[in-house]
Amino acid sequence: MRHRMKRSTVDSAKHNYEIVEQQKQRASRSMSRMFLFWVSQVLGILLSVLTLTWIFKHKNGFTWSSDPKRQFSWHPTFMVIGMVYLFSHGIVIFRIFPEMKKWTLKLIHMGINLTAGAMGGFALYAVIDERNTAGKDHFQSLHSWIGVGALGLFAVQWVGGVLLFLIPCSPKSLRSRAISWHILIGGAIFILSVIAAVTGIKNSAGKGDTEEKTLLNVLGIFLIISLLFHLYVLAKASYRHPSSPPTSRPPFNVRTLDPEAVPLKFWEDSD
Numbered sequence: 134m135r136h137r138m139k140r141s142t143v144d145s146a147k148h149n150y151e152i153v154e155q156q157k158q159r160a161s162r163s164m165s166r167m168f169l170f171w172v173s174q175v176l177g178i179l180l181s182v183l184t185l186t187w188i189f190k191h192k193n194g195f196t197w198s199s200d201p202k203r204q205f206s207w208h209p210t211f212m213v214i215g216m217v218y219l220f221s222h223g224i225v226i227f228r229i230f231p232e233m234k235k236w237t238l239k240l241i242h243m244g245i246n247l248t249a250g251a252m253g254g255f256a257l258y259a260v261i262d263e264r265n266t267a268g269k270d271h272f273q274s275l276h277s278w279i280g281v282g283a284l285g286l287f288a289v290q291w292v293g294g295v296l297l298f299l300i301p302c303s304p305k306s307l308r309s310r311a312i313s314w315h316i317l318i319g320g321a322i323f324i325l326s327v328i329a330a331v332t333g334i335k336n337s338a339g340k341g342d343t344e345e346k347t348l349l350n351v352l353g354i355f356l357i358i359s360l361l362f363h364l365y366v367l368a369k370a371s372y373r374h375p376s377s378p379p380t381s382r383p384p385f386n387v388r389t390l391d392p393e394a395v396p397l398k399f400w401e402d403s404d
């Protein structure tokens with residue numbers, strides 16, 4: 134009898150110890166998530182400030198058709214803030230706020246990406262209209278091809294995301310299959326966006342003085358740092374939303390490159 138009581142006391146002490154350990158782990162994970170959130174924000178704000186500094190110091194600010202050169206200013210500004218800063222924020226939102234309901238996160242994710250896409254669309258319109266006014270040809274540079282590719286894929290991905298994950302009529306098995314492709318393709322579009330921004334900087338840097346070139350080089354370096362940081366957050370399985378299963382797998386079997394070789398329900402979309 135005494136022996137059994139002693140065992141139950143040991144068991145409950147062990148249980149309490151495990152609960153305290155779990156709480157400690159949860160607290161440290163939530164601190165590291167907040168750290169990621171602030172790194173993401175600081176990088177995005179820094180990119181926006183560097184771009185605006187360039188525009189106001191070296192491009193004389195913004196205007197519309199009265200001065201095509203200043204109309205161009207809308208293009209890099211809205212591309213960097215929309216297609217890099219907002220896009221990156223939309224990418225990592227599920228990993229940073231795991232305590233939020235997945236449905237709420239989906240709506241925020243969709244809204245941020247809609248704003249990013251609208252800003253990208255306006256930035257594209259600004260440069261096309263500027264080039265029309267100046268009588269220049271379109272889509273001559275590698276930058277413009279990569280940029281159009283990134284924007285086109287972004288639009289297709291956004292519509293596909295809404296149809297698959299927000300409109301609840303899509304079958305769960307299809308959603309389970311599509312989510313890992315959605316993440317993979319989203320990451321690829323973000324890479325393309327940053328490549329577009331860096332090649333855009335390269336095209337603009339040739340015309341400026343040393344100070345302007347230095348500023349644009351710093352902007353380019355921070356664009357690459359932002360890309361690497363957000364890809365790291367995206368790739369780290371432990372940052373995934375808790376309603377996703379504990380292990381992360383690519384959407385195909387890495388040895389055979391065969392999507393069929395991965396079990397259908399390896400990723401449950403809980404909502």
Ligand code: HEM
Pocket residue numbers: 208209210212213216217257260261264270271272273274276277278279280281283284326327329330331332333334336337
């Ligand atoms: C995600 C970011 C970006 C995308 C998707 C993008 C996309 C595009 C596209 C599609 C064009 C072609 C317009 C035409 O030919 O009518 C273009 C032109 C241009 N963009 Fe960007 N852009 C981005 C960022 C930037 C940035 C950050 C800069 C400069 C700092 C820049 C500088 C230019 C310049 C100078 C042109 C006109 C000359 C050319 O076609 O290369 N872009 N951009």
